[in-house]
Amino acid sequence: MDAIILQILNGLDKGSAYALIALGLTLIFGTLGVVNFAHGALFMIGAFCAVTLQRLFNLSYETIDPTKTDFLGNPAKVKTPYVESWFGPETGAAIIDWSVPLAILFAIPIMLLIGYVMERGLIKHFYKRPHADQILVTFGLAIVLQEIIKYFYGANPIQTPAPEALSGIVEVLPGIFYPAWRVVYFCFSLVVIGGVFAFLQFTTFGMVVRAGMADRETVGLLGIDIDKRFTLMFGLAASVAGLAGVMYGPINAPNYHMGMDFLVLSFVVVVVGGMGSLPGAVLAGFLLGVLESLASLEAVISAIPGINQIIIYLVAIVILLTRPRGLMGRKGVME
Amino acid sequence: MFGLDKKDSTLLILVAVLTLLAPFILNPFPSDSGLAQFNAGYPDLMQRFVIFGIFAIGFNILFGLTGYLSFGHAAFLGVGSYSAVWMFKLLSMNILPAIILSVIISGLFALVIGFVSLRRSGIYFSILTLAFAQMSFALAYSVLTPITNGETGLQIALDDPRIFGGAVAADGSIPVTNLFGLEMRSAFDMAVGPWSFTFSAGYYVCAIVMLIAFYLAIRIFRSPFGMMLRAIKSNQTRMNYTGLNPKPYTLAAFVISGMYAGLAGGLMASMDPLAGAERMQWTASGEVVLMTILGGAGTLIGPVLGAGAIKYMENIFSKINDNVLHGWFAFLPDGMEDAVVWILHPFVGKGWHLTLGIIFMLVVIFLPGGLVEGGQRIARAFKGKKAKETSEKATTEPAE
Numbered sequence: 001m002d003a004i005i006l007q008i009l010n011g012l013d014k015g016s017a018y019a020l021i022a023l024g025l026t027l028i029f030g031t032l033g034v035v036n037f038a039h040g041a042l043f044m045i046g047a048f049c050a051v052t053l054q055r056l057f058n059l060s061y062e063t064i065d066p067t068k069t070d071f072l073g074n075p076a077k078v079k080t081p082y083v084e085s086w087f088g089p090e091t092g093a094a095i096i097d098w099s100v101p102l103a104i105l106f107a108i109p110i111m112l113l114i115g116y117v118m119e120r121g122l123i124k125h126f127y128k129r130p131h132a133d134q135i136l137v138t139f140g141l142a143i144v145l146q147e148i149i150k151y152f153y154g155a156n157p158i159q160t161p162a163p164e165a166l167s168g169i170v171e172v173l174p175g176i177f178y179p180a181w182r183v184v185y186f187c188f189s190l191v192v193i194g195g196v197f198a199f200l201q202f203t204t205f206g207m208v209v210r211a212g213m214a215d216r217e218t219v220g221l222l223g224i225d226i227d228k229r230f231t232l233m234f235g236l237a238a239s240v241a242g243l244a245g246v247m248y249g250p251i252n253a254p255n256y257h258m259g260m261d262f263l264v265l266s267f268v269v270v271v272v273g274g275m276g277s278l279p280g281a282v283l284a285g286f287l288l289g290v291l292e293s294l295a296s297l298e299a300v301i302s303a304i305p306g307i308n309q310i311i312i313y314l315v316a317i318v319i320l321l322t323r324p325r326g327l328m329g330r331k332g333v334m335e
Numbered sequence: 336m337f338g339l340d341k342k343d344s345t346l347l348i349l350v351a352v353l354t355l356l357a358p359f360i361l362n363p364f365p366s367d368s369g370l371a372q373f374n375a376g377y378p379d380l381m382q383r384f385v386i387f388g389i390f391a392i393g394f395n396i397l398f399g400l401t402g403y404l405s406f407g408h409a410a411f412l413g414v415g416s417y418s419a420v421w422m423f424k425l426l427s428m429n430i431l432p433a434i435i436l437s438v439i440i441s442g443l444f445a446l447v448i449g450f451v452s453l454r455r456s457g458i459y460f461s462i463l464t465l466a467f468a469q470m471s472f473a474l475a476y477s478v479l480t481p482i483t484n485g486e487t488g489l490q491i492a493l494d495d496p497r498i499f500g501g502a503v504a505a506d507g508s509i510p511v512t513n514l515f516g517l518e519m520r521s522a523f524d525m526a527v528g529p530w531s532f533t534f535s536a537g538y539y540v541c542a543i544v545m546l547i548a549f550y551l552a553i554r555i556f557r558s559p560f561g562m563m564l565r566a567i568k569s570n571q572t573r574m575n576y577t578g579l580n581p582k583p584y585t586l587a588a589f590v591i592s593g594m595y596a597g598l599a600g601g602l603m604a605s606m607d608p609l610a611g612a613e614r615m616q617w618t619a620s621g622e623v624v625l626m627t628i629l630g631g632a633g634t635l636i637g638p639v640l641g642a643g644a645i646k647y648m649e650n651i652f653s654k655i656n657d658n659v660l661h662g663w664f665a666f667l668p669d670g671m672e673d674a675v676v677w678i679l680h681p682f683v684g685k686g687w688h689l690t691l692g693i694i695f696m697l698v699v700i701f702l703p704g705g706l707v708e709g710g711q712r713i714a715r716a717f718k719g720k721k722a723k724e725t726s727e728k729a730t731t732e733p734a735e
Contacts, residue, residue: 035458122700125700131457131458132402132404133699133703135404135458135461136624136628136695136699137696137699137700139621139624140692140693140695140696140699141692141696143688143689143691143692143695144689144692144693144696146688146692147686147688147689147692148689150688151681151686151689260618264465264469264617267462267465268462268465268466271459271462275458305477305478306473306474306477306478306479309470309473309474309476309477309478310469310470310473310474313466313467313469313470313473314470316462316463316466317451317463317466317467320455320459320462320463321451321454321455324455324459
């Protein structure tokens with residue numbers, strides 16, 4: 001029983017990453033009608049925002065400490081990060097320790113900007129072109145972004161540890177222990193998902209966007225510049241992917257191709273949930289995450305060997321063939 | 336010639352001449368000169384050119400004609416490789432049965448996957464093929480290890496049965512792949528002054544197979560069947576209203592292109608008898624998409640050009656390092672030389688993927704017809720003809 005609960009927790013955790021990426025993909029598809037193969041790259045860039053911030057905080061200057069000597073007998077050089085000298089040693093150390101959560105604040109404007117530039121600079125020109133062209137150009141963009149990151153940060157994974165206070169293990173249920181950061185990730189994803197839904201549901205801006213998703217032309221006829229809002233939605237989707245990436249760093253050290261690995265799965269998630277359906281994307285994300293983890297149980301693997309590797313694709317194939325619009329897809333959208 | 340019209344015959348002859356003379360054409364620099372590293376005329380690379388050419392020709396029959404964008408074509412290549420290696424293990428080291436088996440097996444595989452995937456179109460088709468390919472990849476890595484030998488990859492060994500032809504060569508080592516005794520790795524070196532040219536048996540076998548594959552592709556393009564496939568791409572709904580069922584045609588195209596991929600996989604295993612699961616990964620499928628689009632989807636020669644361009648970049652362009660760049664720009668003043676090298680540095684050597692990505696994006700944005708369209712535009716500009724003149728521009732529209 002404990003094993004099952006643990007696997008469900010694992011699944012929810014994996015599912016929250018899938019759900020966040022799929023949510024962004026669906027936002028883009030639902031508003032702009034574009035299939036964005038570069039979304040995984042945005043996730044990766046988010047993770048590297050955390051890496052960058054961590055490096056910025058660790059920028060330090062050297063001073064010579066006469067009281068200590070190094071192994072050659074010379075006066076030892078002591079590196080002091082600038083943050084520590086500005087904010088005092090304790091606050092400074094705390095800031096460095098909390099660099100991953102702080103990177104959230106750093107990543108949002110950057111991702112919004114990247115999303116804005118991407119939409120205005122490239123995607124805008126592809127609305128009228130066929131879906132295959134959109135897939136191809138964003139696929140090319142994903143390669144380019146990935147290579148740029150590789151050029152600046154190298155090909156090896158870079159450790160981005162969680163803050164000391166959150167890197168231990170907590171008892172989530174009586175007798176069940178689980179890494180604290182993964183619990184944080186799950187809660188964080190719920191907050192982000194809730195935030196996006198609340199934004200769309202309870203603000204005038206969100207209302208207009210939803211109206212635009214339902215019938216773009218009519219909204220345009222009412223004298224609303226829907227394109228401008230959709231551009232902002234692209235930025236929002238990019239930052240959701242970026243945030244998912246920022247917080248994912250401590251779970252899996254960021255490397256330049258992490259985006260591609262997630263992209264394939266998130267597409268499957270979007271298709272299972274239903275193209276253009278936001279709740280569908282979230283539901284399918286968690287569902288597939290949990291299914292994947294449950295399939296990794298010893299008992300299941302020994303019954304059907306290899307099932308844990310293919311369960312997601314298997315589910316996707318069955319769903320596509322039996323219910324092409326996905327679990328919660330609207331009727332008539334890309335059926 | 337062979338039932339082709341004049342234009343196509345010229346194209347076929349041109350391709351034939353180019354492939355057969357490739358050892359000369361790809362080795363333009365004397366072997367002791369500084370530019371020798373840009374010689375692409377060594378057997379290993381030339382074989383890759385033609386093998387991926389076959390792969391891309393096959394992919395183009397599906398994508399270029401019907402507009403169905405498959406993101407899982409590498410699975411067929413992998414299946415072809417595995418079946419060829421199994422043939423080497425069980426039957427004999429002759430490549431003929433191996434290649435025949437790999438074409439048949441991958442055709443069957445394509446039949447099953449195509450039958451399911453083609454029930455949807457557009458983006459769903461892409462995702463379905465991707466899902467199938469990833470499934471095959473994951474299974475080849477894990478559960479199917481008895482067949483695929485998992486991470487190590489399938490290799491031939493001394494204790495394989497090989498019922499026809501000995502399991503062990505005369506000198507006690509593992510026998511090499513051959514075609515009725517002609518060893519694939521045998522090569523003939525010719526030295527003309529400072530130049531040296533290598534003629535490898537393996538390359539010529541691949542080249543001849545590619546020419547046959549290319550010829551068949553031309554026939555398919557010009558046949559009523561090819562016309563039907565183009566009709567599917569331009570308007571499937573209208574085709575339905577005319578009373579034609581597009582499904583058998585798309586399925587046939589899918590199976591044919593799967594068989595081409597299997598042929599490529601079989602040849603790959605024949606040249607170097609091992610097969611690994613990474614050949615089936617979706618990045619490999621992405622590569623053939625890049626090749627076809629880069630060269631020009633829907634055109635005859637485009638995919639071959641694209642395959643050549645990408646493989647050339649991967650193997651030769653990636654060898655340019657800072658020293659080479661400094662050598663090139665030595666004529667500039669010192670500061671400027673460093674600046675130029677600094678600017679170019681991210682794009683060459685290990686950064687060749689970046690260059691590839693940028694070129695690919697530019698092609699998709701500005702030249703939907705690929706390099707072939709680029710060539711046509713340049714030719715037209717030189718001839719001074721008006722752009723409105725009809726050209727066989729290949730737009731890639733999905734079937735939705």
